[in-house]
Each structure stands twice: as structure tokens, then as C-alpha cells.
Amino acid sequence: MHGKEFIMKIIRTYFTLVTLITVAIFLIGAQLAPDASLSYTAFAIPLIYAACGVLPSVVMYSRKELTVKQFLVRKVIQLGLIEILLFTVIFDNVNELKERTDMVILVTISVFIIYTLVHILDWFQKSLSAKKMTEELMCLQQAVK
């Protein structure tokens, strides 16, 4: 993937993540702390978390086209890095991580769901593109006949 194409994909993913993280915070917050009052800095949280979500995308960069195996391995590494990065940002130290297991589980699951959703949205977009190409192909074949 060329650098420009890769950066465009990162930017698209970043804004998708911002939206999905905002939704996740709303849903989790409404369940766990419905009466909590938040400061203006709360608005920055989805932006920061989304940045944590896209930074590990660097492992997906390759000038050569990746094989399916390489692609899947790098995807697993990417997910692992996202989890580590977010834990580092959310939790102050290892003790807090040990004490708040419920929160750790919730964050892990949320990250996995958002990660999956981003890929589903990406797949959906590609499906639309494939459908459009198929339609154009049919038109071309008809025109040639």
C-alpha cells in the first residue's frame, strides 16, 4: 500500500473510531454511572482513545502486498497493541489493573467489539464497491455483445 493511500485509510479509520468510541462510552456510562457528571475534558477522550486505536495500524503498513497469513498475523498483533496502549492510557498502574478486573474485562470486550465493527464497516464499504464494479462489468459485457 502506498503511503498516501495508507494515510487516507488511517484518517478514515480514526474518525470511524471516534464515533464508535463515543457510542461505547455513552452505552457503558449509561449502565455503570448514569448520574456521573463530566467535565469538558470528556470530549477529548474519544479523540485520544481513537488515536490509541489507529497508532498500532503502523504494523499493517507494507510496500509489498501481504499474504493472507501475514495479514492475519499482523491483525492479531495490531489488536494486541491497541489493547496494551489503551490499558496504559486508562489505568495509572498495574495495581489498578489488578483491582479493577471488571473494568479491564469491559475495556477488553469494548475494544474487541469496536475493532470488529470497524472491520465490518470496512467490509460493507468494499462490498458496495464490489457491487458497483459488478454492475459496471455487466454493462461493459452487454455493450461488447
Place this chain on the structure above:
Amino acid sequence: MEIKIFKIRETEQEKLEIHCHNITEQIKEIVTFVKTRQGQLTGIMENKQYEIPVVDVHYIEAVDNKVFIYSSKKVYETKQKLYELEEILKEKYFLRVSKSLLLNLMKVQSIKPGLNGRFMAVLQSGEEIIISRKYVPDLKKALKGGAF
């Protein structure tokens, strides 16, 4: 070799004659080139030479410095290079979809998404061909009629 071109009447049939001392590899190449331009590919299968109509070809693939022509059921080897075929068959709606594969767009039934930015071309025979990410923009352009 001396080259002569004669203009003939519309009513007469066009023909190409080669007068040579021996049928060398160079002569064979010229004949293959002309046949390809006319919609015929020359392929070898089990030491026999066959004329394959371009319209029957699904795709052409280079594997280990050899080039193979795939029709719905048969596979032939050809002496022509992939880049040569790409250039000649461009007008016949053949498109490079990966480093080693030329696809006949007229034999594609549908396109579906694949992994890692790739797409898959589903052929009329049911076979699936990988369209490399690098060649997707060329395919989109071709489907809009921009490449032929």
C-alpha cells in the same frame, strides 16, 4: 527481411504471406503475433499445438517463467510472454489483475471483496481469481471503459 505492403480492393481478402528460407523461431513468433491479433492464441498441451480462440480463454497466468492459458476446462502452455499478451489482448478486454495474471473481463460473472484490500473475480466457471490491490484502480478505470 524485406517488408512489402500492398493496398488491395475492399472486395479482396486480406492476407499475409511470409517467404522465408527456413521456419525459424523468429518466423513462428511473427505468425503467433498475427494470429493473436486476429483472436487466436497458440497453445501447447501434451506436445501438441492447438489454436485457441481468445473468446474461450478465461485467464492467462505466468508460473515459474512459464505462461499458461486457461480455458473453461483445459490448460495450455504458450511461448508468448505475459507482457506481450497483455499488450496484444488489451483490445480483447484482457486486463492485468495481479503481477502474474491476465484476466478476460468477458468471462467474469461478479466481483466480491477479499482480504487486505483485494477483490475476488468470480468467473463464469465458478473459479475465483484474486485481484491485487495494486491493480484495483486499473480495473475500475477499465470497467468505466477507460482502458480499452
